[in-house]
Amino acid sequence: MFRKIIAPLTLAVAALSIAAAVVGIDEEGECSLDDGGSCEAQKNGSRRRQPKCADKEEECGTWAKAGECTNNPNYMLVNCPISCDSCPEPLDLPEEILDLLDRVSNYGPYQRVEGVDSEKTIDVVRKTVAYMENEIYGEDASHELSEEILEDARGVALINQLETNRAAIGECEANKAYMKVKCAPSCQTCDMIDIDNRCPPLDESVRPGLLPGELNSMFERIVETAPGNQTGEVEIASGMTNYTVHVHSRPEPQIEKGQQPIISKAVDKEQPPWVITFENFLTEDECTHMIEQGRKAEYERSEDVGEVQADGSYDSVRSTGRTSENAWCSFRDGCRNDTIVELVHDRIAKVTGIGANHSEDFQILKYEPGQFYRQHHDYIEHQRDRRCGPRVLTFFLYLSDVEEGGATNFPKLGIAVKPKVGRALLWPSVLNSEPRNKDGRTDHEAQDVIAGVKYGANAWIHLHDYQAAQEEGCT
Numbered sequence: 163m164f165r166k167i168i169a170p171l172t173l174a175v176a177a178l179s180i181a182a183a184v185v186g187i188d189e190e191g192e193c194s195l196d197d198g199g200s201c202e203a204q205k206n207g208s209r210r211r212q213p214k215c216a217d218k219e220e221e222c223g224t225w226a227k228a229g230e231c232t233n234n235p236n237y238m239l240v241n242c243p244i245s246c247d248s249c250p251e252p253l254d255l256p257e258e259i260l261d262l263l264d265r266v267s268n269y270g271p272y273q274r275v276e277g278v279d280s281e282k283t284i285d286v287v288r289k290t291v292a293y294m295e296n297e298i299y300g301e302d303a304s305h306e307l308s309e310e311i312l313e314d315a316r317g318v319a320l321i322n323q324l325e326t327n328r329a330a331i332g333e334c335e336a337n338k339a340y341m342k343v344k345c346a347p348s349c350q351t352c353d354m355i356d357i358d359n360r361c362p363p364l365d366e367s368v369r370p371g372l373l374p375g376e377l378n379s380m381f382e383r384i385v386e387t388a389p390g391n392q393t394g395e396v397e398i399a400s401g402m403t404n405y406t407v408h409v410h411s412r413p414e415p416q417i418e419k420g421q422q423p424i425i426s427k428a429v430d431k432e433q434p435p436w437v438i439t440f441e442n443f444l445t446e447d448e449c450t451h452m453i454e455q456g457r458k459a460e461y462e463r464s465e466d467v468g469e470v471q472a473d474g475s476y477d478s479v480r481s482t483g484r485t486s487e488n489a490w491c492s493f494r495d496g497c498r499n500d501t502i503v504e505l506v507h508d509r510i511a512k513v514t515g516i517g518a519n520h521s522e523d524f525q526i527l528k529y530e531p532g533q534f535y536r537q538h539h540d541y542i543e544h545q546r547d548r549r550c551g552p553r554v555l556t557f558f559l560y561l562s563d564v565e566e567g568g569a570t571n572f573p574k575l576g577i578a579v580k581p582k583v584g585r586a587l588l589w590p591s592v593l594n595s596e597p598r599n600k601d602g603r604t605d606h607e608a609q610d611v612i613a614g615v616k617y618g619a620n621a622w623i624h625l626h627d628y629q630a631a632q633e634e635g636c637t
């Protein structure tokens with residue numbers, strides 16, 4: 163319950179320190195000596211101001227005693243500032259800033275804004291206030307956002323509206339998906355909160371990664387062309403490895419007499435799904451490098467997809483079915499554009515024939531003894547009708563040898579694959595005949611690691627360009 167955040171909220175500490183930065187007054191309200199008296203002049207036009215500060219819930223005191231100010235600061239510092247002893251100090255501020263503070267408090271909380279960008283930030287605050295007063299809540303506002311979206315979205319969208327520091331330094335563009343939705347007022351993009359505005363359907367002409375029937379032909383080709391399984395001299399293409407392919411499960415090709423393969427759901431259901439592994443898909447050096455990239459991006463407890471939010475995004479939740487740690491290898495911390503990581507994405511793309519931008523960022527995993535991921539399926543229902551389309555394939559990389567345990571087990575198929583450094587495992591989440599629809603037979607689990615540490619990486623490949631969809635906040 164603490165996580166639910168209610169706006170509007172107190173205007174607090176930070177805005178006051180923005181103002182302080184601008185007028186050159188320090189925390190004690192004293193002017194610095196070297197600004198030629200402009201601070202004194204502004205002080206003359208200013209008045210002393212006690213910021214609003216009140217607990218909003220009766221239970222604030224009890225929660226504070228229970229340590230919630232530290233455990234749930236997002237909620238507590240905003241809703242229980244007195245109990246958390248976080249009321250801002252009064253400061254002398256110019257009228258214009260005070261007025262701005264009053265007006266902005268109608269829409270959300272302040273953020274701490276300090277440093278070199280503070281002037282730009284004040285400017286963003288001005289624009290934000292004008293935007294909210296006129297274009298969103300003004301008499302002549304012409305947007306078509308429903309009351310519901312505006313109201314429901316307050317919690318997620320307005321709460322961050324004054325992440326103005328970020329807005330000031332160009333994050334609205336640099337980190338579009340997040341900022342334009344979660345900080346919509348600061349980016350002046352409230353229309354983007356509505357997923358229907360943000361994510362118009364893909365053009366019909368966009369070719370998906372797999373058409374009906376192409377799943378089987380892709381696997382057939384992968385098996386036939388594995389370089390390590392060729393007889394005679396084979397040149398290993400640049401960026402590729404001399405991997406061999408092992409088939410654990412496959413559908414028998416159903417060919418009409420001398421004709422094309424039969425593409426039908428009935429056949430899909432009669433025949434077992436594909437499960438194959440690759441030996442030496444990655445070199446040991448590449449594995450070590452990937453593990454190191456995960457360390458840099460920082461391993462954290464893995465989470466599952468949670469509930470849909472008013473803005474159409476999904477939160478993530480910790481579950482007892484999954485105790486591993488993982489790190490997302492994204493562009494943001496320079497992981498996805500790392501040379502080796504790019505090479506591995508490209509290798510997977512060459513093997514599957516599906517562009518690397520259909521792949522999610524690698525989820526680099528770490529399982530210590532006793533850690534596991536219980537039986538689940540990788541297909542995510544809600545993505546079926548989103549721009550990225552569903553996950554169609556899982557390309558799993560084993561980055562370490564594991565002394566004991568840690569196998570990937572497919573309970574419905576009776577297949578278990580042991581970790582081995584450089585090994586990869588590929589299986590579909592969808593049907594050959596209907597690449598948008600789930601093949602429920604590829605449930606799997608990561609069994610408990612018993613001894614050693616298991617490192618791995620998931621590449622989840624989608625029917626459509628996942629990177630583009632992610633950039634727009636449409637996954």
Ligand SMILES: *[C@@H]1O[C@H](CO)[C@@H](O)[C@H](O)[C@H]1NC(C)=O
Nearest residue numbers: 199200201202203204205206
């Ligand atoms: C501030 O106001 C005081 C009294 O009104 C005046 O004496 C002083 O010169 C003013 N300081 C500046 C920098 O304007």
Ligand SMILES: *[C@@H]1O[C@H](CO)[C@@H](O)[C@H](O)[C@H]1NC(C)=O
Nearest residue numbers: 389390391396397398404406
């Ligand atoms: C690739 O591996 C196979 C064994 O799987 C071996 O026979 C072949 O010589 C290797 N090719 C190259 C170019 O190293």
Ligand SMILES: *[C@@H]1O[C@H](CO)[C@@H](O)[C@H](O)[C@H]1NC(C)=O
Nearest residue numbers: 385388390391406407408409
């Ligand atoms: C490829 O070669 C490996 C190693 O020789 C072998 O175990 C495997 O069965 C071969 N795969 C196929 C599809 O023939």
Ligand SMILES: *[C@@H]1O[C@H](CO)[C@@H](O)[C@H](O)[C@H]1NC(C)=O
Nearest residue numbers: 493494495496497499500501
């Ligand atoms: C990856 O991108 C980051 C910034 O997004 C940049 O700082 C870094 O140099 C890039 N790394 C490579 C290997 O291109």
Ligand SMILES: *[C@@H]1O[C@H](CO)[C@@H](O)[C@H](O)[C@H]1NC(C)=O
Nearest residue numbers: 516517518519520627629630
């Ligand atoms: C994704 O890949 C396709 C083909 O490889 C390319 O046409 C498209 O521009 C790429 N999209 C992005 C966002 O890079």
